[in-house]
Amino acid sequence: MNLTIENHRYYNFKEVRGFDIFLRHPSDLLKNTLEDFFSVEVVYDFAPLLNKKLLALIQNNPKRNVYVDSNSQVTLLITVTPIPNEHYLFVVLLKGNSIGFENRPKVFNVMASCISNSLTESYAGSFTKAIWLLGDVLIKRFISLFVGMGAYSPYKIHSSIDFFTRLRSTTFEGKYFSSGLIITKSIYDYKECPNKHVGTLQSLYTFGKLFSSIDTRYWYLVDGHTSFYLTDLKKDIHYAFISADDDPDYLNRVLLKNVLMGADLLFRVENGRDLSIVTSQGYEFIHQENVWRFRNYDMLRTLIQTEVTLSDSVYNSLLYYVLYCSKHDVSSIIWVPKDLSKVQPLLKSSHSFVRSSFKITDRNYSGLVKRMISSDGATVVATDGTVKYYGCIVDMNAARVNAVKGTGETAAGLLASNGVAFKISQDGTIKVFLNESKWGSIKF
Secondary structure (H helix, E strand, O other), X not given: OEEEEOOEEEEEHHHOOOHHHHHHOHHHHHHHHHHHHHOOEEEEEOOHHHOHHHHHHHHHOOOXXXXXXXXXXXXXXXXXXXXXXXXXXXXXXXXXOOOOOOOOHHHXXXXXXXXXXHHHXXXXXXXXXXXHHOOHXXXXXXXXXXXXXXXXXXXXXXXXXXXXXXXXXOEEOOEEOOEEEEEOOOHHHHHHOHHHHOEEEXXXXXXXXXXXXXXXXXXXXXXXXXXXXXXXXOOOEEEEEEEOOOOOOHHHHHOOOOOOOOOOEEEEEEOOOEEEEEEOOOEEEEEEOOEEEEEEHHHHHHHHHOOOOOOHHHHHHHHHHHHHHHHOOOOEEEEEOOOHHHOHHHEEEEEOOOOOOOEOOOHHHHHHHHHHHOOOOEEEEOOOOEEEEEEEEEOHHHOOOOOOOOHHHHHHHHHHHHOEEEEEOOOOOEEEEOOOOOOOEEEO
């Protein structure tokens, strides 16, 4: 079947030359890449022109490549164009709790375009090149275009990703270290409006170079948390930025909420393991355990607020500890119950540490909180941020048996019947368990 619109002819992708080669390996690679990145299930439709509803949408707007079908499904329309005016179409369905919850079409638009361009590029070789283009290369292309669009050269962003990938595994005196770089369109704002960015700009005696061999001692000097190098990508690095942010909300300091503005970006490496790219909008692209993941903390906040009401300071502190576990190989369950009076029936045992109460928003207790959440069992945090119990053993008799889930996930799912539970695995994976009838678990 084919469709003709204004001298453009459209075909189902399963009719394209080399389709059988695409099915052997590239299709699985693309599926795995997208599932890891967006934390969703991916389903293909290689004959979208047979779908009457989708066919009508294509006829009305053939250039559109994204449809947000519902809170749990987004459709990407992939277009492979081997020659001008000839297009082969297939659909990538992204299925997952909350995937369409926030209206963020730019993310999906750019991803759909990157997939289309990669497949078109590999068409001449019957998609044999796609096995290289649809893995890490695809994600790096996507990030380069998404964060660089209208602000920076995507090629320089791509080179920055490669540079920091190498820096991540670099050691100083035999030990891994953290480091960071802020990229901005306007160094002038940092120089002339220092209060705007909550910190101090220092001019360097010795400039640094990007996209070259790594000067380990140079990059070791900034820690990527309170101190950063600063560049506009047009010249060498001539400045260091020292953050003076004393925001009590931990997450704001991790994401540099009071520093990054406009098109500013943060590149950060940690522990020889994590490479993180943060935007001023609160998006994070993190490479962890050889997998790229996309995280949107504002969207997560909206979802959590559907089940429990948290102040900004409690939410930010809670996410700080969740990310601490994720980035430090700590396995943990953190439970925020909606109704504290119904906590004990779900627990076999629980422990309290001190007689007076303390909150996760109090930085003086951060060391104690980290030890509690890293101990065996679940940690219970009230909606006002008060740490109620730690080392809690969940009564699994009330759980519905699911052979696919592990014990930790089953326990977290049970706790989420009253509030929200976070399950952090030792490999850095984070799952948020909400009201199962509405959301179920969300991986990010």
